[in-house]
Amino acid sequence: MQYKIINTDTIYIVGLNQTANFTSNGLVTAKLAKSFxxxxxxxxxxxxxxxxxLQNYTNFNLENFSPAIVFEKWIGVQVKDLNTVPDNLQSLTINAGKYLVINFEGTIEDFVSFWQDIHFNWLPNSEFKIDNRxxxxxxxxxxxxxxxxxxxxIWIPIK
Incomplete structure (x- = not known):
């Protein structure tokens, strides 16, 4: 699998968020995008x-994975700072760290399969460990x- 490692500074996001799980993620994402x-x-x-x-998991753990795991789903943009957040939008600060970045091209259905393969097959057999960001x-x-x-x-936080 081709990937690159990127070390980021603090990342600031402005957008909309809502609680989701892996079963509702598609509908929640569409709703947020339609509003945003x-x-x-x-x-x-x-x-x-x-x-x-963006998916903000409380603690992403492949060993305890379940489609019912609840997380915070975001649709937004990266901004330079949080000095001017428009009314009715939320902000999120992502701590500096290392990300595994993988390019994807395909259909939404292909993305789901690709994401699952990365997380359940490739990552557990790689040198990387998922970070809690x-x-x-x-x-x-x-x-x-x-x-x-x-x-x-696809940006996956690693340590």
Whole structure:
């Protein structure tokens, strides 16, 4: 599997969030995106033009994995700082650390299979251990869930 390791400074996210689990994640993500995308341009201090699809797990543990695990789902953007958070939007600070970054291209169904393979097959047999920080995907401006094929980056926190 091709990947790169990125050491980040503190990352600041502004967006919307809601509680989800692996069963409801698709519906929750669609709902958040539908609410967030029309107001994305209210955020004036964005780092770039990508959108962030983020999962903030309390403690991600593959040994105790269940589709019913509850987590905080975010749709947002990375910003330079949290000095100007528009009303009705939330902010999240991600501590500096190391991320395993894997490029993905395919359908939403392919993404689910790819994500499962990374987490349940490849990672347990790799040198990496998952860190307790948010997991996220970076979606370029050309990303559209209605397209058959999309590109995104999968960011997995490691230690």
């Amino acid at each position: 995308m029309p107001i994305i341009n209210l955020i004036t201090n964005r780092v770039d033009q990508t959108t962030i699809s 948010p997991h996220f995907e970076r979606l370029g401006p050309e990303y559209n869930p209605n397209q058959a094929v999309n590109k995104e980056e």
